Amino acid sequence: MPVSAKPKxxxxxxxxxxxxxxxxxDLRRVLIEAALQLAREGGAAAVSVREAARRAGVSPGAPxxxxxxxxxxxxxxxxxxxxxxxxxxxxxxxxxxDSDPLARFRALGLAYLRWAMRNPAHFxxxxxxQYFVHDKATDLSxxxxxxxxxxxxxxxxxxxxxxxxxxxxxxxxxxxxxLVYGFARMNIDGHFPRWGIAEEExxxxxxxxxxxxxxxxxxxxxxxx
Amino acid sequence: MPVSAKPKxxxxxxxxxxxxxxxxxDLRRVLIEAALQLAREGGAAAVSVREAARRAGVSPGAPxxxxxxxxxxxxxxxxxxxxxxxxxxxxxxxxxxDSDPLARFRALGLAYLRWAMRNPAHFxxxxxxQYFVHDKATDLSxxxxxxxxxxxxxxxxxxxxxxxxxxxxxxxxxxxxxLVYGFARMNIDGHFPRWGIAEEExxxxxxxxxxxxxxxxxxxxxxxx
DNA sequence: TGATGATGTAATCACTGGTTACATTGCGCG
DNA sequence: CGCGCAATGTAACCAGTGATTACATCATCA
Numbered sequence: 001m002p003v004s005a006k007p008k009x010x011x012x013x014x015x016x017x018x019x020x021x022x023x024x025x026d027l028r029r030v031l032i033e034a035a036l037q038l039a040r041e042g043g044a045a046a047v048s049v050r051e052a053a054r055r056a057g058v059s060p061g062a063p064x065x066x067x068x069x070x071x072x073x074x075x076x077x078x079x080x081x082x083x084x085x086x087x088x089x090x091x092x093x094x095x096x097x098d099s100d101p102l103a104r105f106r107a108l109g110l111a112y113l114r115w116a117m118r119n120p121a122h123f124x125x126x127x128x129x130q131y132f133v134h135d136k137a138t139d140l141s142x143x144x145x146x147x148x149x150x151x152x153x154x155x156x157x158x159x160x161x162x163x164x165x166x167x168x169x170x171x172x173x174x175x176x177x178x179l180v181y182g183f184a185r186m187n188i189d190g191h192f193p194r195w196g197i198a199e200e201e202x203x204x205x206x207x208x209x210x211x212x213x214x215x216x217x218x219x220x221x222x223x224x225x
Numbered sequence: 226m227p228v229s230a231k232p233k234x235x236x237x238x239x240x241x242x243x244x245x246x247x248x249x250x251d252l253r254r255v256l257i258e259a260a261l262q263l264a265r266e267g268g269a270a271a272v273s274v275r276e277a278a279r280r281a282g283v284s285p286g287a288p289x290x291x292x293x294x295x296x297x298x299x300x301x302x303x304x305x306x307x308x309x310x311x312x313x314x315x316x317x318x319x320x321x322x323d324s325d326p327l328a329r330f331r332a333l334g335l336a337y338l339r340w341a342m343r344n345p346a347h348f349x350x351x352x353x354x355q356y357f358v359h360d361k362a363t364d365l366s367x368x369x370x371x372x373x374x375x376x377x378x379x380x381x382x383x384x385x386x387x388x389x390x391x392x393x394x395x396x397x398x399x400x401x402x403x404l405v406y407g408f409a410r411m412n413i414d415g416h417f418p419r420w421g422i423a424e425e426e427x428x429x430x431x432x433x434x435x436x437x438x439x440x441x442x443x444x445x446x447x448x449x450x
Numbered sequence: 451t452g453a454t455g456a457t458g459t460a461a462t463c464a465c466t467g468g469t470t471a472c473a474t475t476g477c478g479c480g
Numbered sequence: 481c482g483c484g485c486a487a488t489g490t491a492a493c494c495a496g497t498g499a500t501t502a503c504a505t506c507a508t509c510a
Contacts, residue, residue, distance in 0.1 A: 027488080045355060049467065059490050061469080066488095070467065129415040130270060144419060154226060166437070174408075174420060175434035179400065182407020190354040191406075194369060209400035212391070213344075216441020252457080275497060286457050286500080295498065362457095 001095040021120035028066040028076075030056045039121035042133060043176070059197045065097060074125060074138075081122035082140050088115045101157035102164070106214050108151065109180050114186035124188050127181070151176075165219045172217050179213055253291040253301075255281045260302045264346035269356060274298055299341035299350060300365075306347035307365050313340045314372070325381035327389070331378065331439050334405050337429040341409035349413050354408070376401075390444045397442050404438055 034052040049062045049070050067073040086153040092111030095102045125131050126140070134141060155169045166172065183206055186192060197205055259277040274295050275285045290299040317336030322328045341348040348357050351365070360367060380394045391397065408431060411417060422430055 042353070048465090050465085060467090060492075062489050064468075068468085071282060080266075126415060127416075134415060141419070148419070166434075166440075168437075171430075171433045171437055174243070174422075174430060175404065175437050177405045177420075178407035178434060180407070181411060182403035182405070184397075185410045186403060186406060190353060190359060191352075193365070195402075197399075201426070205396075205399060208393075208396045209403060212393075212396055213399050213441065215391075216438065220445070221495095273497065274499095284499090286460075286507075287458050288459095289498095293499085 027056060027058060027062060031063055031066060031073065032076050032080055035073055036080065036122065039077070039125060040119075041065055044121050044124045044128065045145065046115055046130075047074065047077070047125075069130045075128075075138070078125050079138075079140055081126050082143055084119075084122070086143060086147075098157075101154045101161065102214065104150070104216065105154050105158060105176070108154070108209060109176060109210045109213075110207060112180050113183060113210070114203065115142075116180075117187055117202055117206065120141055120184075120188045123144050148173075162219055166217065176197070176213060176217075179209065183209060234308065248324070252281060252283060255289060255337055256298065257301050257305055260298055260339060261305065261347065264302070264350060265344075267352065268351045269346050272299065272350075272356075296357045299312075300363070303345075303350050303357055304363075304365055305352050306344070307368055309344075309347070310340050311372075312350065312370060326379045326386065327443065328343065330376070330379050330401070330405065331435060333430060334435045334438075335403060337405050338408060338435070339428065342407075342427055342431065344410055345409075345413045347359065348409055352409075367405070387443055387444055393417075401438060408434060 002014075030052055031052050035047050036053040037055070038051060049063050051058050052073070053063050056062075059107070063073065064129045067076065089108065089111045092107050093104060094113075096107045098104070115221060120217060136142075151173055152169065155164070158164050159167060164172065186195075187202060192198075235411050260272045261278040262280070263272045263276055268382050272295075274288050274292070277298070278288050281287075286314060288298065292301065314333065314336045317332050317339075318329060321332045323329070361367075377394065378400055380389070380398055383389050384392060384394060389397065411420075412427060417423075
């Protein structure tokens with residue numbers, strides 16, 4: 001490495017002058033977008049480096065400069081998808097007050113499933129653990145750990161307020177995660193037809209099972225609906 | 226088809242005489258076993274027709290006679306795995322009396338997760354819906370429908386006996402399935418390390434979340450443990 | 451015993467990911 | 481100001497995979 005801390009991509013501004021200017025412009029970005037689109041169209045398994053290169057109008061070897069392997073591309077794609085996922089979750093949480101942690105927990109589950117149902121292939125890439133390496137140093141891993149920690153605190157708050165019937169919060173947390181992850185996965189893996197769940201019903205069913213779970217862990221307040 | 230209803234494999238008995246006798250013996254069976262082993266070793270994705278052929282000591286084109294495609298091989302593998310899965314479930318249910326349907330529901334979940342945790346790759350092949358075609362005419366599909374129907378009846382019995390607090394049985398059933406499927410999937414997809422669940426803990430955790438769920442759907446009988 | 455059909459072999463094709471040698475382009479330094 | 485150099489894309493190649501065909505071999509049965 002000759003000079004460290006280069007600005008990484010300083011000039012290169014040439015958005016739409018020549019039709020096929022010099023090299024490409026921002027191949028990295030375009031490849032990620034193409035991969036996301038490929039996943040959207042044919043599932044996560046349908047993503048191939050060559051096809052992404054083809055769509056970017058570039059030779060099969062070109063992506064190698066930016067992504068030394070398919071895994072590297074998928075890791076970048078997962079990072080992008082994860083950011084969008086987090087954004088949706090954050091937006092949903094912003095609408096529920098801190099004063100009702102159980103409601104926040106519920107909103108978290110709903111937002112999780114809503115995004116997963118609308119972006120099944122992207123969700124699969126993030127969570128399948130077969131499309132890229134999972135080492136703890138990744139942004140994605142840290143991101144995930146943050147969500148886990150947040151959920152833990154939310155449940156602790158709920159318990160402190162007497163909203164939960166059981167104090168085994170870890171158990172509640174894992175069960176909740178398994179529930180939503182399982183539902184999202186059933187969708188991805190095509191289980192819903194055998195269960196008689198139509199496309200448009202899925203969102204309602206998601207809400208129904210989350211509410212069932214919440215009712216199951218909530219402390220008994222007969223007055224609550 | 227010249228003569229229908231042939232015994233399918235009548236003579237051919239030559240288990241261990243010559244070292245490399247004539248053709249092979251029962252290549253179809255051997256290929257399925259090799260594929261199961263490959264899945265065990267490297268996950269479902271690691272199964273390849275060529276490698277299975279290699280392990281069977283046979284040329285790459287040989288499997289084509291028995292399985293015209295990788296999907297066909299995987300379908301056969303899934304059928305074999307599904308049989309073993311069903312056997313485990315049946316054995317577990319045989320130990321719980323008909324008189325306590327909720328306990329049977331619980332035992333079903335426990336057996337489901339026990340097999341899934343011990344045979345993750347085989348479970349993945351069965352349930353992932355990306356390793357073979359899922360048409361309704363398959364034995365596997367009928368098999369699955371049977372399990373769903375059985376669960377439904379069990380829950381109906383439990384409700385009739387006053388063991389459940391909610392009458393929306395479909396919702397309970399789907400939530401239960403999502404819970405166990407999600408847990409099994411988290412294991413397959415390598416989520417447990419981030420959740421601080423060690424290998425040997427997984428079985429206990431599985432039982433814990435199933436019990437949490439059961440407690441959540443059970444009618445309130447303060448005396449029950 | 452010899453014909454026939456089932457089964458495995460060899461060879462080939464298309465496609466994928468990965469890798470290297472080379473060409474081109476534009477930036478930055480002398 | 482212009483030239484070298486590094487970044488970036490191209491072309492060509494390799495290995496591995498699934499699929500498919502022509503051909504060889506072997507077991508059975510008429």
